[in-house]
Amino acid sequence: MIIHPKDTVEVNLENGHKYALRDIACGENIIKYGNPIGHATCDIKKGEHVHTHNVKTNLSDQIDYVYEPEFEEIEPSTDKVTFKGYVRKNGDVGIRNEVWIINTVGCVNKIAGKLAALTGAHAFEHPFGCSQLGDDQSTTQLILRGLVNHPNAGGVLVLGLGCENNNIGEFKKVLGDYDPERVRFLNVQDCEDDIAEGVKVIEELRQYADTFERTDVPISKLRVGLKCGGSDGFSGITANPLVGAVSDRLISLGATCVLTEVPEMFGAEHLLMKRCPTRELFDKTVRLINDFKDYFTRHGQVIYENPSPGNKAGGITTLEEKSLGCVQKGGMGKVVDVLDYGDTVTKNGLSLLNGPGNDMVAITNLAAAGVHVVLFTTGRGTPLGGPVPTVKIATNHALAERKKAWIDFDASPLLDGVSMETLCGEFLQRLCAFASGEETRNEQNGYREISIFKDGITL
Numbered sequence: 001m002i003i004h005p006k007d008t009v010e011v012n013l014e015n016g017h018k019y020a021l022r023d024i025a026c027g028e029n030i031i032k033y034g035n036p037i038g039h040a041t042c043d044i045k046k047g048e049h050v051h052t053h054n055v056k057t058n059l060s061d062q063i064d065y066v067y068e069p070e071f072e073e074i075e076p077s078t079d080k081v082t083f084k085g086y087v088r089k090n091g092d093v094g095i096r097n098e099v100w101i102i103n104t105v106g107c108v109n110k111i112a113g114k115l116a117a118l119t120g121a122h123a124f125e126h127p128f129g130c131s132q133l134g135d136d137q138s139t140t141q142l143i144l145r146g147l148v149n150h151p152n153a154g155g156v157l158v159l160g161l162g163c164e165n166n167n168i169g170e171f172k173k174v175l176g177d178y179d180p181e182r183v184r185f186l187n188v189q190d191c192e193d194d195i196a197e198g199v200k201v202i203e204e205l206r207q208y209a210d211t212f213e214r215t216d217v218p219i220s221k222l223r224v225g226l227k228c229g230g231s232d233g234f235s236g237i238t239a240n241p242l243v244g245a246v247s248d249r250l251i252s253l254g255a256t257c258v259l260t261e262v263p264e265m266f267g268a269e270h271l272l273m274k275r276c277p278t279r280e281l282f283d284k285t286v287r288l289i290n291d292f293k294d295y296f297t298r299h300g301q302v303i304y305e306n307p308s309p310g311n312k313a314g315g316i317t318t319l320e321e322k323s324l325g326c327v328q329k330g331g332m333g334k335v336v337d338v339l340d341y342g343d344t345v346t347k348n349g350l351s352l353l354n355g356p357g358n359d360m361v362a363i364t365n366l367a368a369a370g371v372h373v374v375l376f377t378t379g380r381g382t383p384l385g386g387p388v389p390t391v392k393i394a395t396n397h398a399l400a401e402r403k404k405a406w407i408d409f410d411a412s413p414l415l416d417g418v419s420m421e422t423l424c425g426e427f428l429q430r431l432c433a434f435a436s437g438e439e440t441r442n443e444q445n446g447y448r449e450i451s452i453f454k455d456g457i458t459l
Helices: 106-119 134-148 168-175 194-209 239-252 269-274 279-298 309-313 319-330 359-368 397-402 412-416 420-435 441-445
Strands: 009-011 018-020 029-032 035-040 082-087 098-103 153-160 183-187 215-218 223-228 256-259 335-339 349-353 373-378 390-394
Touching: 009 029, 035 319, 082 420, 098 106, 098 134, 098 194, 106 153, 106 194, 134 153, 134 168, 134 359, 153 168, 153 194, 168 183, 183 194, 223 239, 223 319, 223 359, 239 256, 239 319, 239 349, 239 373, 239 390, 239 420, 256 319, 269 279, 269 319, 279 335, 359 373, 373 420, 390 397, 390 420, 390 441, 397 412, 412 420
Parallel strands: 098 153, 153 183, 223 256, 223 373, 256 349, 335 349, 373 390
Antiparallel strands: 009 018, 029 035, 082 215
16 A cells, blocks of 8 residues: 555555565665655665664754644534533533542552442542652642543542642642532541541532533534554554544534644654644744653653554554654644643644653543543554543454454544545544443443653652
């Protein structure tokens, strides 16, 4: 399969790997998706396998970028698309009506787990909240704040120990205004029977959550996170372009999409920068990229030590190739905002969110930013799920068949001639069903967890 007329390689549809369309000289760029994905380290003959043994990245450290805007305006749609969600007191909308237990500190993880088992609430373990300093503790607080405020939770128990740095009193300063009927607090050092008291509070929160009922709401209220993991050679051909088409369709309907995984923008960042309609957004995107490169070098790490072994086995050779496939999830529309780690999304359209590519950290990051659901493309497969429904989209049919307990949607019909418009329409229907209460595979399996980004000192 030849993806772009400028390409010098084609993709084998059996294994996702690349093969030379013509003789390629040593030092010459390898072109895929119409862009360089690295250069040949030796002469490559027509038909030869093109991969890590004969290709090297072109990427280097920081780059001087030039603002050259070039983007599409997505035409607003007049279609009336709705889902059944829960309208909260503050006007926000949730697609689930659960009770969540959010710990201020890892010391109470097992108590939270026991309370969840006894009540049906959802607890999200993490090891942080104490012995952290400066920005590290602030990061923990911001992520926990985003989860406490998430509208998919009809009620939230903030569970503390009492002596931690991130104690409930300090956390409230970060949390800001909250609905006291929806958010309750419990320090387990302060009660004789913490389990009995926790069960009592959770039952009261459940009663409050039950006052909400599903009602029809416009899809413009939906906020969607965009993520990939365990990518393969088909990711940039099937699942990622499909999610990009869905993203554009959602944005035309007034909805919100959020693209993260900054290291997996390296090599394709110029495409995102072209889609910034203002110089301010362009400058923010440049900082987004360069600050993350600084994070790598500050820790003495090679910036482009990527793709992963699984990516390479699936046919991805360089970070440029991975990134050019990855950013397709963001569709073709303009960038409306650039968010820092721990920020909450506020604008309809496509936002870029600072954060790493690590699957669990990225899903947590997206949930804390306020997305209702994460669209997660994968070529290798993963059971992982976050606090919000995590829709797994297979890049190839073999994975969809082999891991039916993990996969929610198969994007491979694009390889068999099914049109993007048709498959996009099918997926949008499935997304509305998930938003209206149908469980994703990760929810059915009970696979839900969080991980918080750490870049500092632990005492």
